[in-house]
Every structure is written in C-alpha cells, then in structure tokens.
Amino acid sequence: xxxVSQDPRHKITKRGQNVTFRCDPISEHNRLYWYxxxxxxxxxxxxxxxxxxxxxxxxLLSDRFSAERPKGSFSTLEIQRTxxxxxxxxxxxxxxxxxxxxxxxxxxxxxxxx
Amino acid sequence: GQQVMQIxxxxxxxxxxxxxxxxxxxxxxxxxxxxxxxxxxHPVFLIQLVxxxxxxxxxxxxxxxxxxxxxxxxxxxxxxxxxxxTYFCAGSKGFYGGSQGNLIFGKGTKLSVKP
Numbered sequence: 001x002x003x004v005s006q007d008p009r010h011k012i013t014k015r016g017q018n019v020t021f022r023c024d025p026i027s028e029h030n031r032l033y034w035y036x037x038x039x040x041x042x043x044x045x046x047x048x049x050x051x052x053x054x055x056x057x058x059x060l061l062s063d064r065f066s067a068e069r070p071k072g073s074f075s076t077l078e079i080q081r082t083x084x085x086x087x088x089x090x091x092x093x094x095x096x097x098x099x100x101x102x103x104x105x106x107x108x109x110x111x112x113x114x
Numbered sequence: 115g116q117q118v119m120q121i122x123x124x125x126x127x128x129x130x131x132x133x134x135x136x137x138x139x140x141x142x143x144x145x146x147x148x149x150x151x152x153x154x155x156h157p158v159f160l161i162q163l164v165x166x167x168x169x170x171x172x173x174x175x176x177x178x179x180x181x182x183x184x185x186x187x188x189x190x191x192x193x194x195x196x197x198x199x200t201y202f203c204a205g206s207k208g209f210y211g212g213s214q215g216n217l218i219f220g221k222g223t224k225l226s227v228k229p
Contacts, residue, residue, distance in 0.1 A: 031215055108156050
C-alpha cells in the first residue's frame with residue numbers, strides 16, 4: 001500500500017497527558033498537511049510542511065500543539081497537556097508540489113481525551 | 115474569513131433516485147476539490163475543478179464549477195447503496211490568493227440510500 005499512513009489509529013488518553021501521532025506521506029509527495037475533524041464537520045486545517053519547512057499554521061494550533069517533519073519525510077504531531085476539547089480525528093494529507101490542492105488523506109488518528 | 119457553505123446537510127434517497135449537493139464560497143476560489151468520506155473512513159479525493167464553468171463526469175457523478183468560481187455542485191444519477199457517505203467540497207484560493215494548499219472544507223452532505 002503506497003498511500004498515506006498514520007499511527008496510531010486510535011489513542012485514548014487522560015486529560016493532562018501528552019500524545020504524539022505519526023504520519024507517513026505518499027513517498028514522492030513533498031507537501032504534508034495536518035487537519036482536525038470533529039463529528040459532523042469537515043476537516044479543519046492545522047498546519048502544512050513543504051519538505052522539512054513548516055510554512056503555515058492555523059490559529060487553531062495552540063501553543064500546546066507542535067508539529068515536525070525533520071527529514072522531509074514522515075511528520076509528527078504532538079499535543080501537550082491534552083484537554084477534552086482536543087478529542088477529534090487528526091488527519092494527515094500529502095500532495096505534490098505542483099498540485100498542492102490535490103491532497104490525499106490518510107486513515108486518521110482518533111484521539112479520545114478522558 | 116473565507117467560508118465554504120454546503121447544502122443540504124443531509125439527504126435521504128431511495129436507490130435509483132438522483133442526488134445533488136451544492137457548495138458556495140464567500141470568496142472567489144482558484145479551484146475546488148470534492149471528497150467522499152464513507153462512515154468510519156477518511157476523505158477520499160474524487161476530483162478537482164479549476165476552470166470557470168468547468169463540467170467533469172465520472173460515471174454517474176457530474177461535477178460543475180460556477181462561472182464566477184464561487185460555487186460548485188455534485189450530481190449523482192441513479193444512486194446506489196455504494197454511494198452512501200458524506201460528500202465534502204474543499205475550496206482553495208490558490209497561490210496568488212495567498213493559499214499554500216490550505217483547503218477550506220464545507221461541512222459536507224451526508225447521503226443515505228434506501229435499497
């Protein structure tokens with residue numbers, strides 16, 4: 001399978017704990033995006049990388065959120081001091097530089113904060 | 115800020131009936147994407163529309179982009195149970211509009227099909 005992969009698929013944590021998610025994009029894609037989706041809503045943009053550079057961050061991305069893509073391949077999204085409001089599906093997508101808006105999504109990580 | 119509105123929120127049809135979902139943007143878009151998300155699944159890319167007035171077809175699905183590039187529609191002819199899911203439009207303002215690939219999604223139209 002050469003699509004976007006995400007790990008873990010599900011994460012249950014207690015309020016106040018830190019969590020980290022991983023995304024592996026399609027191998028030739030140099031753009032990588034993180035979105036958040038809550039029930040009944042469309043995905044909401046969080047942040048975006050071109051290669052290893054983080055080029056855009058949404059105001060939804062509070063100080064407790066940090067994302068990295070150190071070698072321009074996989075990316076991690078960390079949430080510190082989780083809150084119940086962080087419960088959501090976290091989706092990763094990737095695209096080619098020449099077609100940035102044709103984004104292919106991974107299966108997502110469903111986070112539940114108790 | 116830029117908004118993308120999608121109607122209806124829900125649509126229940128009998129198998130074989132047609133289905134249409136509409137997408138409207140508050141600002142002119144560079145392009146629009148359509149995605150399908152099955153229950154419990156993730157958004158799957160269907161198509162991209164770029165040109166004003168563009169119409170594209172994929173089997174029973176017809177996609178249109180408005181002349182002003184502010185609205186779009188997806189029409190499914192003779193729905194089947196395999197069409198069940200939520201259909202999202204996602205607009206982009208494009209590079210010259212200051213977009214780096216930040217797609218603005220509508221809330222989606224959830225389609226259910228009764229066999």
